Amino acid sequence: xxxxxxxxxxxxxxxxxxxxxxxxxxxxxxxxxxxxxxxxxxxxxxxxxxxxxxxxxxxxxxxxxxxxxxxxxxxxxxxxxxxxxxxxxxxxxxxxxxxxxxxxxxxxxxxxxxxxxxxxxxxxxxxxxxxxxxxxxx
Numbered sequence: 188x189x190x191x192x193x194x195x196x197x198x199x200x201x202x203x204x205x206x207x208x209x210x211x212x213x214x215x216x217x218x219x220x221x222x223x224x225x226x227x228x229x230x231x232x233x234x235x236x237x238x239x240x241x242x243x244x245x246x247x248x249x250x251x252x253x254x255x256x257x258x259x260x261x262x263x264x265x266x267x268x269x270x271x272x273x274x275x276x277x278x279x280x281x282x283x284x285x286x287x288x289x290x291x292x293x294x295x296x297x298x299x300x301x302x303x304x305x306x307x308x309x310x311x312x313x314x315x316x317x318x319x320x321x322x323x324x325x
Contacts (some may be wrong), residue, residue, distance in 0.1 A: 201315035221240035
C-alpha cells in the first residue's frame with residue numbers, strides 16, 4: 188500500500204485548526220478533528236504543531252488505545268504556548284515509523300487555555316505531512 192501513493196498530504200489537505208475563544212478561562216479546552224476518507228489510507232511521517240501565546244496543544248489519535256474513554260494523546264504533556272514544533276514520526280523516541288491511518292480514523296487537535304482569561308482568540312494548528320494511498324489491505 189505505502190508504495191502506491193496517489194497524493195501528498197500537506198497544508199493543502201492535511202491541516203486542522205482549533206480556536207480557543209477570547210475570554211476563555213484557564214483550562215478551557217477546544218478540539219477539532221480531521222478524518223481519513225473512506226477507501227483511503229494515509230501514511231503520516233510528520234506532525235507540525237503550532238501553538239499561539241496563551242494556549243497549549245496536543246494531538247489525539249483515534250486508532251491508539253483509548254485513555255479515560257477518549258482518544259489517546261500523542262504527546263505525553265501538552266506542547267507549550269508559543270511553540271512551533273515538528274514531530275518526525277519515524278525518529279527514535281517518536282513512533283519509529285510512519286503512522287498508518289485508514290478510512291474513518293481521526294486525528295484531533297486540542298487547544299487548551301493556559302492564561303486566565305485569554306486576551307484574544309488563540310489558535311492551535313496541526314499540519315500533517317505524508318502521502319495518501321488507495322487501501323489495498325483490510
